[in-house]
Amino acid sequence: MSFTAADVKALRDQTGAGMMDCKKALQENDGDMEAAIDWLRAKGIAKADKKAGRTAAEGLIGIAAAANSAVVVEVNCETDFAARNEAFQDIVRNVAQTALGTDGSVDAVANAAYPGGEKNVKDTIAEAVGSIGENMTVRRSAKLSEENGVVANYVHNAVADNLGKLGVLVALKTSGDKEKAAAFARQVAMHVAAVNPVALTPDDIPADVAEREKSIFIEQARESGKPDNIIEKMVEGRMRKFYQESALIKQAFVMNPDVTVEQALKDAGLGDDAQITGFVRFLVGEGIEKEADDFAAEVAAAAGK
The missing domain is CATH 3.30.479.20 (Elongation factor Ts, dimerisation domain)
Structure with missing residues (x-):
């Protein structure tokens, strides 16, 4: 029994197996679709589509x-x-x-x-x-x-x-x-x-991330009841700290917390052109929602x- 490219595609749609596996299955079974499905199942290949919807976290x-x-x-x-x-x-x-x-x-x-x-x-x-x-x-x-x-x-x-x-x-x-x-x-x-x-540098921190943090800091500062000019200075200080804690080169280096990563690089003796790129x-x-099992x-x- 002969088969066509459409038959190969139909078998793939039914089983989730790869195109070459479907072609071989049809070849081994003279184009018989049901026999080809059984062949793929016996090889353990046709299980793929049944599991494709499960969360892989x-x-x-x-x-x-x-x-x-x-x-x-x-x-x-x-x-x-x-x-x-x-x-x-x-x-x-x-x-x-x-x-x-x-x-x-x-x-x-x-x-x-x-x-x-x-x-x-x-x-x-x-x-x-x-x-x-x-x-x-x-x-x-x-x-x-x-x-x-x-x-x-x-x-x-x-x-x-x-x-x-x-x-x-x-x-x-x-x-x-x-x-x-x-x-x-x-x-x-x-x-x-x-x-x-x-991010690598303060300039690389996405604007939406920084704005979200800033809005939180503003609300927190307002709860203090202080005047707007004081609130503005409070927010500026917190944002400076945010950039220092979030940008790699400004962070305290875990190997020597007394210096930043940027300063540690300068002290490493790798030349004036040394730069983390x-x-x-x-x-x-991370970021995948997983059901609790x-x-x-x-x-x-x-x-x-």
Whole structure:
């Protein structure tokens, strides 16, 4: 029995399996749609669509690095049980390595060829959903490059090399010693992991974020009952403190709280041109609303029930 491209698409719509898997299923079953569905189910591939609606708020952060660039990715699953699965960890590791050869955007990573196979990342993950038994997704990806310096990385509480729940990249431009620069940039990455800056500099803080804080400070100051000119000075002082606490270069350096990150960079002996040019901080699941599950429900979910 022959089949068409429309048949392949119809099978994919019904099962959620990748296009190449659907084509192979039809080939193996002489174009018989029902037999092809059974074939995919037997392979564990057709489970993917049934799990795609589940909230994936657990997972791992993966990092991969090259000479002057590095990427950080967040790959999510439903439970921490799956995140500890070696097969899942291999996927995160391979996704990060794949991302290193792209511009770092999620779309570019999803459509890039997965290592060692004919499928792209998106289809490989769809297939893995069936075997691992949980919804999975590449949620975020970012890349930093610094041709005139270094890009350092840090993974907090790593579960394996370059895999953990929190990952940071820091790019540092300098004409100074690259080994010293990498060591200092890693310290800054550890600082970013601990303090979670809003932006690199005060000017980089989004206007809407600053305005929201200012409106709160104004209301708080008004409750004091003081005159408007005093309130204005109170708000100005609180906003200065907000910028100092929120912008990376103005924060007290965790390695030496007596100086700011900006001053620590000047003191690092990396040259007058040394400059932190960017940072990225990914924490697994941040911003995802997750339904509260009891332990029994989490075990059941991990068992694929």
